[in-house]
Amino acid sequence: MIFPRRGWTSRGFNELSKVSDILVNGDYCWTIDWVEQFPGLEDGPMFRSERDQADGIIWRDKEGVSRKLSCNQVWKNLNFFGPKVPWFRLVWFNNNIPMNAFILWMAILGKLKTQDRVKSWELNGNLLCPFCSNVCDSHDHLFFSCEYSMQIWKHFHNKMGIIFILDNWNDLVNKFCNLVKGKSIVVLIRKLVLAGCVAHLWRETNARLFRNLNRNWQEVVSFIEHEIKVEK
Known part of the structure; x- marks a missing residue:
C-alpha cells in the first residue's frame, strides 16, 4: 500500500518520522480513515519495534519470511523465473x-x-x-x-x-x-x-x-x- 505524501503529512508525520511514532504501548495507532481505506493495517504486525534498536528496513519475501532488504532479493520475488531448463x-x-x-x-x-x-x-x-x-x-x-x-x-x-x-x-x-x-x-x-x-x-x-x-x-x-x- 502507498500513502500519498499529503495523506501522512496532514496527520503530523514527516520525512523524519519513525515506526515508533505510530506505536503507543506496543499497539498501532492508525487513523480511522486509514484503517477504512486499508483494512489490512489492522491485520499486522507489519513492523516490529524493539527497544534500544534503530529502525531498519527488511523485506518480507513471497514465502512470508523477513529478510535483509537487497535488490537481489526483491528482484527474485517480483519476477517469476520458473524451473531451470537443462540448457x-x-x-x-x-x-x-x-x-x-x-x-x-x-x-x-x-x-x-x-x-x-x-x-x-x-x-x-x-x-x-x-x-x-x-x-x-x-x-x-x-x-x-x-x-x-x-x-x-x-x-x-x-x-x-x-x-x-x-x-x-x-x-x-x-x-x-x-x-x-x-x-x-x-x-x-x-x-x-x-x-x-x-x-x-x-x-x-x-x-x-x-x-x-x-x-x-x-x-x-x-x-x-x-x-x-x-x-x-
Missing part, C-alpha cells in the same frame, strides 16, 4: 559472447523468424533457404541439416571430437547439454563454438536475404575461429 548453462556462462548467446537463446526457444514462421505473411514470396534454395528454411533445417550449415558444423565437431550429427535441432541441443558439464577449457570452447555457429549462420541468413551479401562456408568458419580466439 541454461549452454547459453549463459562466464566469458560468453553476449550477442551470440542471445541469438542461441532465441534459437533454442524456436523464436528466430525463420521462413517457415513468416511464410503465412508472404503468400506470394519465394521463401526458400538462402543457402541451398531447396526448401523453406526452419530451425531444424538451418541448424544443421542444410548442406551449407552442415559443412560448418562438421568442421567444428570434428575438431571438438564430437561424433554425432542429428537432423532435429532440439535433439542436438539436448545431446550437446551433456557435453558441456564442468568448467574446463574444452567445455568453454564447445559452448562458444555452438553459439558462434548458430549466431553467424543467422547473420549470414539475414545478409543474404536483406543485403544480397554472400560468404562461402569457409569464410564463416574462419570468422568464428577468429572470434573465439579473441574472446577466450
Whole structure:
C-alpha cells in the first residue's frame, strides 16, 4: 500500500518520522480513515519495534519470511523465473559472447523468424533457404541439416571430437547439454563454438536475404575461429 505524501503529512508525520511514532504501548495507532481505506493495517504486525534498536528496513519475501532488504532479493520475488531448463548453462556462462548467446537463446526457444514462421505473411514470396534454395528454411533445417550449415558444423565437431550429427535441432541441443558439464577449457570452447555457429549462420541468413551479401562456408568458419580466439 502507498500513502500519498499529503495523506501522512496532514496527520503530523514527516520525512523524519519513525515506526515508533505510530506505536503507543506496543499497539498501532492508525487513523480511522486509514484503517477504512486499508483494512489490512489492522491485520499486522507489519513492523516490529524493539527497544534500544534503530529502525531498519527488511523485506518480507513471497514465502512470508523477513529478510535483509537487497535488490537481489526483491528482484527474485517480483519476477517469476520458473524451473531451470537443462540448457541454461549452454547459453549463459562466464566469458560468453553476449550477442551470440542471445541469438542461441532465441534459437533454442524456436523464436528466430525463420521462413517457415513468416511464410503465412508472404503468400506470394519465394521463401526458400538462402543457402541451398531447396526448401523453406526452419530451425531444424538451418541448424544443421542444410548442406551449407552442415559443412560448418562438421568442421567444428570434428575438431571438438564430437561424433554425432542429428537432423532435429532440439535433439542436438539436448545431446550437446551433456557435453558441456564442468568448467574446463574444452567445455568453454564447445559452448562458444555452438553459439558462434548458430549466431553467424543467422547473420549470414539475414545478409543474404536483406543485403544480397554472400560468404562461402569457409569464410564463416574462419570468422568464428577468429572470434573465439579473441574472446577466450
